[in-house]
Amino acid sequence: MDGSDMNKDEELRLLYQVTVSDLASYKRQQWQVTNYGLLLYAAIISIQKLLGNIFPWEVFALIIAAIAICASSSLILIKLDKSIKGLRRGLTELRRHFTNEFRIAWEAGRPELNSSDDPDRKLDYTWFFCLILIIGLTAVIWLLIRLTCAYNYI
Helix, strand or coil: CCHHHHHHHHHHHHHHHHHHHHHHHHHHHHHHHHHHHHHHHHHHHHHHHHHCCCCHHHHHHHHHHHHHHHHHHHHHHHHHHHHHHHHHHHHHHHHHCCCHHHHHHHCCCCCHHHCCCCHHHCCCCHHHHHHHHHHHHHHHHHHHHHHHHHHHHC
16 A cells, blocks of 8 residues: 555545544534423523513513524524535445445345435434424413413412
């Protein structure tokens, strides 16, 4: 093996490691965005609960804040998903340059026709996270209205 083949192998290995690391980081960020969105929802309900009887415009402002949290979190999740899909395509292409033994091991002995390496067939949690945020938004709006009505009733 000459020096240029060694450099090519090292470059591929380095690129593979960086891409896998970035992929894991983006997936972790999706979970964090969702968790922080839900935490901010809890803060909004806590504000309403802590202050008690608040003015209708304040309830409206809290609802607008909850909508902004849902929209911005969903936008970030979708952008992260696009990056994840790009990284997965890159990993698939990188694996094509590896040895035949590596590809056979990667496929766990399955024929290439049944490849699990298709980036478009990978499990995608983005819409699940967005759905959680939308359900959370609905719960926040319902709780804000219910708490406001309860305080006005007393």
